[in-house]
Amino acid sequence: MMNCKEANQLMSQELDRKLTWRELAALKFHVTLCDGCANARKQVSFIHHACKHAFGLEDEKK
């Protein structure tokens, strides 16, 4: 199983490129067993969304 350090690198890269199915499967498997990484992945994805909301441009489209 991949370790937390590697899982963290992939959860950042999944925001920048399409992971291979093998990488994605390994990441998904890791986060189902590791709540630290599951939380980290949610936090990193929250930051990504926050950047999209930061200037109220999303709200205007509604």
Add this chain to the structure above:
Amino acid sequence: MTIDTSVLNALRPDMTRFAYLLLRDQHAVEDVIQETMLTAIEKQDGFKNKSSLKTWLFSILRNKTIDALRRGKREVNISTLSNDEDDGLEEVLFNHHGAWNMETKPNTWSNPDASFEQKQFWAVFDACLNHLPSQTSRIFMMREFLEFEVDDICKELNLSTSNCWVILHRARTKLRLCLDTKWFSGQGFQASRS
């Protein structure tokens, strides 16, 4: 249609925040805002209300900011980059097996999206962004705010793709830790919820 300049001025604070996060220089920011306003007034016939005024203005601002970044230092100084960046962050977070250290294992952020509505949250968010080392921050902003593809950032700054991924990863990790301390586990979040 004619755009009322008072409407443009109302959007100035958000535009200034945006430009400042990317350029971090008050003079450069003023220039970019000035150019954006002038372009908006010149091209107002092209604005047909298809998109909202703010979206339209931000697309001009985005281009002006990219120009300003290009006018400034074009290449990232690799030696400064490794100096500001190689701070042993991963050694602090993970043990020698690559598993979380007890104290650094991430906790749950409860209902984080509710923070978007809090003005105070955005002040903390900006502070965390401004706290990133400048080169890291620039690459992160190019990715998230200017919506560059990673390959284009690398080309623009003469970095390898894997280098870019590493830098973006560090930026996200630092932001995660900063928001965790300053907002989600700190006073700000508690106060804003009560």
